[in-house]
Amino acid sequence: MEYPIVQAPMFGVTTPEMVASAAESGALGSLSLGDLPAEKCVELIRATKTLTDKPFAVNIFLNPLPEQTEELKLKYSQAKEFLKTFSAKNQLDVDYPNYEDIKLTDYHDQIQAILAENCKIVSFTFGIPDAGSIDLFKKNGTVMIGTATSVEEAIILEKAGIDIVCVQGYEAGGHRGSFMDGKIPEIGGISLLSQIHDHANVPLIYAGGIYDAKTLLAAKLLGAQGFQIGSLLLGSAESALQEFEKDRLKNAFEKDIVLTKSFSGRYGRGLKNIFTDTLDDSGYILPYPYQNKITAPLRMVAKLQQNPEFLSIWVGQSKTSYSGASTGDIIMNLIEETENYRLNNEG
Numbered sequence: 188m189e190y191p192i193v194q195a196p197m198f199g200v201t202t203p204e205m206v207a208s209a210a211e212s213g214a215l216g217s218l219s220l221g222d223l224p225a226e227k228c229v230e231l232i233r234a235t236k237t238l239t240d241k242p243f244a245v246n247i248f249l250n251p252l253p254e255q256t257e258e259l260k261l262k263y264s265q266a267k268e269f270l271k272t273f274s275a276k277n278q279l280d281v282d283y284p285n286y287e288d289i290k291l292t293d294y295h296d297q298i299q300a301i302l303a304e305n306c307k308i309v310s311f312t313f314g315i316p317d318a319g320s321i322d323l324f325k326k327n328g329t330v331m332i333g334t335a336t337s338v339e340e341a342i343i344l345e346k347a348g349i350d351i352v353c354v355q356g357y358e359a360g361g362h363r364g365s366f367m368d369g370k371i372p373e374i375g376g377i378s379l380l381s382q383i384h385d386h387a388n389v390p391l392i393y394a395g396g397i398y399d400a401k402t403l404l405a406a407k408l409l410g411a412q413g414f415q416i417g418s419l420l421l422g423s424a425e426s427a428l429q430e431f432e433k434d435r436l437k438n439a440f441e442k443d444i445v446l447t448k449s450f451s452g453r454y455g456r457g458l459k460n461i462f463t464d465t466l467d468d469s470g471y472i473l474p475y476p477y478q479n480k481i482t483a484p485l486r487m488v489a490k491l492q493q494n495p496e497f498l499s500i501w502v503g504q505s506k507t508s509y510s511g512a513s514t515g516d517i518i519m520n521l522i523e524e525t526e527n528y529r530l531n532n533e534g
């Protein structure tokens with residue numbers, strides 16, 4: 188890459204156009220494939236390749252799938268009843284899926300598609316690929332970037348042979364990439380990056396709260412070699428967010444930005460609203476990916492009605508103006524600002 192800036196993969200926000208714009212500016216674009224089925228992954232990879240000849244990363248979710256038990260099935264039907272009552276009360280006409288209709292993606296199928304498409308950089312979150320998949324990537328010469336939210340996770344990634352660790356500070360927007368059992372780590376970026384730098388021997392990308400020259404340079408000082416920006420690009424011309432979502436972001440206060448499990452069953456940082464307030468303490472949140480799947484139609488109805496109270500708007504703790512410029516221009520501005528800052532402060 189010409190510049191060590193990474194356009195964060197942002198499922199639901201990243202478009203092939205955003206990835207291409209980042210790549211063309213000399214940064215690393217990242218195409219988020221989430222848990223999309225393999226055919227859809229191929230379609231998006233090919234769409235991106237038509238827009239740029241530059242390399243870009245593809246990003247997948249590696250959350251281990253929960254065991255399908257009678258208990259889960261029962262919890263699912265209770266959660267569905269709760270959501271049906273909730274949407275009726277809020278005059279939302281939503282058709283929730285049955286447990287049997289939920290389709291889960293096996294990440295191995297996504298990996299086969301990524302290899303077949305000859306993608307040379309893969310990043311992942313929510314887990315770590317199994318040894319066979321890591322071998323396949325190594326044989327193919329694919330660079331692997333894994334997400335860590337604790338020192339322990341970073342060391343596990345390094346020991347497994349992952350090439351680069353993306354250190355995700357607590358301030359970051361979107362889902363926490365945590366993958367160890369138990370309570371998720373709540374470690375702020377300064378503590379986390381600095382300690383991972385002390386203990387790990389792989390190159391580090393930092394993600395979480397970078398929005399200008401000084402935040403980028405702070406991450407550099409703490410040991411990062413790459414700088415991943417997500418929230419800074421939410422308002423960009425290539426973002427998939429609609430205007431009403433961008434407006435909601437611009438009007439949000441600090442106290443509106445929370446960690447919530449309500450939409451997907453995994454903790455993610457975004458805007459609080461009627462849905463998060465109702466669900467978070469309800470006792471009716473299913474494990475990921477079931478919660479994500481069951482709430483998908485509600486979020487779709489809310490999007491059609493342009494109602495930000497019932498959909499997920501992920502965002503980090505660093506509030507910005509959410510510029511509507513192109514992704515490439517936002518990245519170039521950040522680079523220019525950083526170079527000027529250094530010139531002015533290094534005398």
Ligand SMILES: Cc1cc2nc3c(=O)[nH]c(=O)nc-3n(C[C@H](O)[C@H](O)[C@H](O)COP(=O)(O)O)c2cc1C
Binds near residue numbers: 195196358396
């Ligand atoms: C809307 C949104 C969606 C995200 N989706 C993904 C994703 O699909 N994969 C991933 O690895 N990280 C995802 N993230 C996390 C980002 O990669 C990154 O860690 C985060 O945006 C950095 O913090 P910042 O938002 O303060 O820049 C998402 C973040 C946001 C804001």
